[in-house]
Amino acid sequence: MRCYEFVTSGNAFAVAEVQRPEPTAAEGRVIVRVRAASLNYRDLIQLRNLAGRNVVGRIPLSDGAGDVVAIGAGVSGVKVGDRVAGIFFPDWLDGRFDMKYHPGALGGATADGMMTEYADLAANAVVPIADHLTYEEAACLPCAGVTAWSALMNHGGISPNDTVLTLGTGGVSIFALQIANAVGCRVIGTSSSDAKRERLRELGCRDSINYRTMPDWEKEVARLTDKRGADCVVEVGGGGTLGKSMASVAAGGRIALIGVLTGFGPPSDSLFPIVAKNATLNGIYVGSRSDFLAMNAFLAAKAIRPIVDRTFPFEEFAQSLEYLASGSHLGKVVLTL
Numbered sequence: 001m002r003c004y005e006f007v008t009s010g011n012a013f014a015v016a017e018v019q020r021p022e023p024t025a026a027e028g029r030v031i032v033r034v035r036a037a038s039l040n041y042r043d044l045i046q047l048r049n050l051a052g053r054n055v056v057g058r059i060p061l062s063d064g065a066g067d068v069v070a071i072g073a074g075v076s077g078v079k080v081g082d083r084v085a086g087i088f089f090p091d092w093l094d095g096r097f098d099m100k101y102h103p104g105a106l107g108g109a110t111a112d113g114m115m116t117e118y119a120d121l122a123a124n125a126v127v128p129i130a131d132h133l134t135y136e137e138a139a140c141l142p143c144a145g146v147t148a149w150s151a152l153m154n155h156g157g158i159s160p161n162d163t164v165l166t167l168g169t170g171g172v173s174i175f176a177l178q179i180a181n182a183v184g185c186r187v188i189g190t191s192s193s194d195a196k197r198e199r200l201r202e203l204g205c206r207d208s209i210n211y212r213t214m215p216d217w218e219k220e221v222a223r224l225t226d227k228r229g230a231d232c233v234v235e236v237g238g239g240g241t242l243g244k245s246m247a248s249v250a251a252g253g254r255i256a257l258i259g260v261l262t263g264f265g266p267p268s269d270s271l272f273p274i275v276a277k278n279a280t281l282n283g284i285y286v287g288s289r290s291d292f293l294a295m296n297a298f299l300a301a302k303a304i305r306p307i308v309d310r311t312f313p314f315e316e317f318a319q320s321l322e323y324l325a326s327g328s329h330l331g332k333v334v335l336t337l
């Protein structure tokens, strides 16, 4: 079968197409013919060796969707022909996170991912695709979708009329906008691009701020909310933006700390606003299979479709990663297999 592997490139990595034997279904496992996969910023972290993990020889990408083409002995609840997506942490089925789930994360240093014609997955590490979604749309969900869901619905506890603040227009933030909108929240979004702000408006974001031309954007959040702040902040920037997110969160509000777009360094700002505002700062690490199922039911009930910015063919994997790295996208970048 055709697949990609990470290869060494200087002090970091690149991707190369290789051939591997087609897998057969062992006991408790299923073989998925992957039809589409999607990119996340995480894949750039791996490629650039920003987290110091040796990924050489691993198949990249956590996110993919396709058809079950074979099932192993003892498998129930999944059958040949089912349309499924893989889950990010194959061992995290329910309940709270445990560090033992970490090594299983698809497309990481210790587990193969979905940039392959056939993926060999545990039978309970797949979820059905909602009927209204294409493979391309379903492939957007396992990492970015579930993360936005966990941030807003599990930890954020959002309710109608809450104000949600999203940073930038990448995969997680656009899912957060769609989910928060569907709950009936007011969303304030930020972007470095006025063209993307216009797109945010079309997607239902009532107010947006250009964080490049308005570097003190937390003041604009205060103005837009009559100094109250946002009930929930979807914090994808990390240390470089956390200070402004703390300034933007309402008293008693929640910050979902998700990302590292500004790097892995510590914040230069005092953490005291969290105390002074009685606010909550939660780390979010994707979510469980149960979270994925709950999100799928919500997406189906609300007829929400992921926003696919651009689709690349399998052969243009390297170009798709360059496109993601350019930051030109809004929403998700997808590969078709």
Ligand SMILES: NC(=O)c1ccc[n+]([C@@H]2O[C@H](COP(=O)([O-])OP(=O)(O)OC[C@H]3O[C@@H](n4cnc5c(N)ncnc54)[C@H](OP(=O)(O)O)[C@@H]3O)[C@@H](O)[C@H]2O)c1
Pocket: 039, 040, 041, 042, 045, 143, 144, 147, 167, 168, 169, 170, 171, 172, 173, 190, 191, 192, 193, 196, 211, 236, 237, 240, 241, 257, 258, 259, 260, 261, 262, 284, 285, 286, 324, 327, 328, 329, 331
């Ligand atoms: N903890 C978890 O479980 C988890 C899960 C998923 C993702 N993440 C993390 O969350 C972050 C977002 O991931 P993603 O896949 O959604 O990324 P992505 O699709 O690559 O999003 C990139 C976008 O983020 C915006 N951005 C970049 N730098 C920014 C900054 N300093 N301030 C505000 N916005 C900025 C830009 O939007 P504009 O072009 O509009 O400015 C850019 O286009 C990454 O750090 C990723 O590692 C964590």
